[in-house]
Amino acid sequence: MSKSLFDKVWDSHVVRKIEGGPDVFFIDRHFIHEVTSPVAFLGLKNRGLNVLFPERTFATADHNTPTINQHLPVEDPLSANQLKALEDNSNEYGISHWGLGHKKNGIVHVVGPENGITFPGATIVCGDSHTSTHGAFGAIAFGIGTSEVEMVLSTQCIMQPKPKKMRINVNGQLGKGVTPKDVALYIISKLTTSGATGYFVEYAGDVFENMTMEGRMTVCNLSIEMGARGGMIAPDETTFEYLKDKPLSLKGDAWDAAVAHWKTLKTEADATFDKELTFLASDIEPMITYGTNPGMGIGISNNIPDANTVDGGVATYKKSLDYMGYEENDPMLGKKIDYVFLGSCTNGRIEDFRAFASIVEGKQKADHVTAWLVPGSHEVEDKIKAEGILDIITKAGFVLRQPGCSACLAMNDDKIPAGKYAVSTSNRNFEGRQGPGSRTLLASPLVAAAAAVTGVVTDPRDLL
Ligand SMILES: CC(C)[C@H](C(=O)O)[C@@H](O)C(=O)O
Numbered sequence: 001m002s003k004s005l006f007d008k009v010w011d012s013h014v015v016r017k018i019e020g021g022p023d024v025f026f027i028d029r030h031f032i033h034e035v036t037s038p039v040a041f042l043g044l045k046n047r048g049l050n051v052l053f054p055e056r057t058f059a060t061a062d063h064n065t066p067t068i069n070q071h072l073p074v075e076d077p078l079s080a081n082q083l084k085a086l087e088d089n090s091n092e093y094g095i096s097h098w099g100l101g102h103k104k105n106g107i108v109h110v111v112g113p114e115n116g117i118t119f120p121g122a123t124i125v126c127g128d129s130h131t132s133t134h135g136a137f138g139a140i141a142f143g144i145g146t147s148e149v150e151m152v153l154s155t156q157c158i159m160q161p162k163p164k165k166m167r168i169n170v171n172g173q174l175g176k177g178v179t180p181k182d183v184a185l186y187i188i189s190k191l192t193t194s195g196a197t198g199y200f201v202e203y204a205g206d207v208f209e210n211m212t213m214e215g216r217m218t219v220c221n222l223s224i225e226m227g228a229r230g231g232m233i234a235p236d237e238t239t240f241e242y243l244k245d246k247p248l249s250l251k252g253d254a255w256d257a258a259v260a261h262w263k264t265l266k267t268e269a270d271a272t273f274d275k276e277l278t279f280l281a282s283d284i285e286p287m288i289t290y291g292t293n294p295g296m297g298i299g300i301s302n303n304i305p306d307a308n309t310v311d312g313g314v315a316t317y318k319k320s321l322d323y324m325g326y327e328e329n330d331p332m333l334g335k336k337i338d339y340v341f342l343g344s345c346t347n348g349r350i351e352d353f354r355a356f357a358s359i360v361e362g363k364q365k366a367d368h369v370t371a372w373l374v375p376g377s378h379e380v381e382d383k384i385k386a387e388g389i390l391d392i393i394t395k396a397g398f399v400l401r402q403p404g405c406s407a408c409l410a411m412n413d414d415k416i417p418a419g420k421y422a423v424s425t426s427n428r429n430f431e432g433r434q435g436p437g438s439r440t441l442l443a444s445p446l447v448a449a450a451a452a453v454t455g456v457v458t459d460p461r462d463l464l
């Protein structure tokens, strides 16, 4: 039977098939952070178990880290404890640890790829739902629970039933101002947040083939927001070019042999999928969300949908609009905003800062807007400085913060106040996600930049 990319990677990692049960599945790379690993290590200790392959696990601190004054001790005792636990556990078991202040520190899904820990054909897990990001490299990457983190630490395997397969094709060319984030928000708006539940998605078609690695990461990152277990894109020259010479990428003959293998990781022509969807690039415009889940998104020039035209119940829909303080049929353009957040594992990479700078250059931040610009890693921060982006944003009245998850989920001090509107490049707009009572409008870095300089929801195409 012809195999898909997903089948090839999955099947080559099955250690044992259990009749009528899940597969015992080998994990190549395991990332850990301070939120979901402490309890797993506690479990290991209680059962007197060891870490089987410490060299396959990589720790970085990101969720609870402050984004200013990182050289000072962390004030919040809960955060300080979590960070200390990650450091102590990593040291005890011989796991590489990029803690606060380390030059490689940053958001787990940003530092993994930029250091070449992520690679095509790999199986990658982390106790974190946005592990799907790494699928951009043609890896099978997904989030796991804390008990599975313990399982991976002790056995380097987990038990997994093989998910169903979906292929999403987007063909044609994206218009001006339309970014990978818009492609993803568009797909989620069509599928809803549960449209891909139970599936593993392969993204295919010209749009993804022509996308940069960072764009592919943005798309795969958001797979989880439509319910998918993960999403992946076949590796190609763009992938190999990105990974070549990364600190932990293979070198010399080993690299050449790996690339030769990675080139075989393509879906065969007559492979079949349980579900297949096709969209047109020309139908996608810059997107923005107006509600309290990532599926509640529209093209920026559209009006908020009428309750009678949406699936999923009128009452829930109205409750969501109430929370946002919005009315059906209102335009999104021109709505006043208070905060802008540029960052997260969705859009906290150098291309996102370049995009933001391309709009704010020569303009000024709107007076009433508070903007938090948070690089995904120190490497991103260094590039922002080296490329002159820091100068551009500083002249435009913005301040650059230090790396971390920050206001994406507000586990540190970066909380959007109750009732305030934030245009955010992150991935979730749930009630209170960015701080109790906060209201989130998910969008691309271009839309965020346009809102930052005008103070209202603005079509970035008018400013490009
Ligand atoms: C804290 C962590 C478990 C969580 C996740 O799994 O995704 C977080 O990263 C998020 O984005 O909500």
Ligand code: SF4
Binding pocket: 062, 063, 107, 108, 109, 128, 130, 344, 345, 346, 404, 405, 408, 409, 426, 427
């Ligand atoms: S940046 Fe946001 S989505 Fe990504 S890992 Fe951190 S909290 Fe989760």
